[in-house]
Amino acid sequence: MDGFDRLPDSLILLIFNSVSDIKTLIRCLSVSKRFNSLVPQTESLFLRVDRVISPDLDTDSILFAFFKSLLKSIHDLFNCDQKPTATLTLTQNSPAQILCRFDRIRALQIELPAGDLKLDKGVVIKWRADFGKTLKSCVILGFRTAAANSDDDSADVDFDVAEGLKARVVWTISALIAASARHYLLKEVVKEHKEMERLVLKDKEGEGKVVMDKEGLRECRMETTAPESDEWEWEASRTMVPSVRMRMRHKRRVQLNNGSWVEGATLVVVRPSVGKDGDGRSEVAAADVEDAELATTAFGGGVYGEAVQLLLKSKGYLLEMNSF
Secondary structure: OOHHHHOOHHHHHHHHHHHOEHHHHHHHOOOOHHHHHHHHHOOEEEEEOOOOOOOOOOHHHHHHHHHHEOOHHHHHOOOOOOOOOOOOOOOOEOHHHHOOOOOOOOEEEEEEOOOOOOOOOOEEEEEEEEEOOOEEEEEEEEEEEOOOOOOOOOOOOOOOHHHHHHHHHHHHHHHHHHHHHHHHHHHHHHHHOOOOOEEEEEEOOOOEEEEEOHHHHHHHHHOOOOOHHHOOOOOOOOOOOOOEEEEEEEEEEEEOOOOOEEEEEEEEEEEEOOOOOOOHHHHHHHHHHHHHHHHHHHOOOHHHHHHHHHHHOOOEEEEEEOOO
16 A cells, blocks of 8 residues: 555645645646545635736736736646546636635635736835725835935925825825725635635735635625626726725834835825714724724734834824725
8 A cells, every 4th residue: 555545634635735825736636536535625725826918908907817817827727617637728717716626715815926006116015905895994004215324314305295195195095996906806706615714815026915804704795796797897896995084194204223214104094984973082092093903913023014113103194085
């Protein structure tokens, strides 16, 4: 007997969960009948989008193209209705189609090859958005990189106040649109995999991340779905952003512990607008505490976490925005 055959199924599934990469797991389907029966039971999966098929597409729709042409190499490896080794040419490739043979997904991570925002040279934007059926919160950190060890505080690095605020509002709206577009593309996966407890969609550049936890996934499944004919309108559809309140903090120049400077550092915490009932002041105070907690945990440690901690010490400005 082959010694590998003595391994229990539970141990092999533990290995598959550690591998997690969908492209590798799909190849494992063809290894043996046993693997073919166990691979669909993998609970932790990682789907990497590593190719853009049509580089001539309008850049505004590249995010949708990533999903529409997901992993051309997978086409020859995976089909829900045929054997794993059959040649496959899909006319429409949604995440749900690629994941349809996995029936016990609990944790799923999808990685895009690039971010969605068109940024000027030297501008850095990081964002994290948490969703249920709609936006629950979004934390956005933006700044311009500066020369290391620069101590010229008089430099006109932030132009005039009005123009600076305009740029930050544009950063915020752009991040919210990118987040809502990503969330829309995840809805079909959420509906099909009812055991899923965590879903993350990020990009390889680390620009932005959409996160759905167990409660958020439950909310999304309960939402009334659009008519089937409109379900995959790739070019224009996204989840509507609700009316929100935004707490914005800004510092003209910030020096980090490593001696480097960042300019125009801005932290924005976005949450759905609070109700008007009850003690408005206490609601706002509680919201400020929650905002600080969201911002602290959004980007982890390192340079971005340090910038967040410095910005939380500065004065915050409250803005409101209607749904869009």
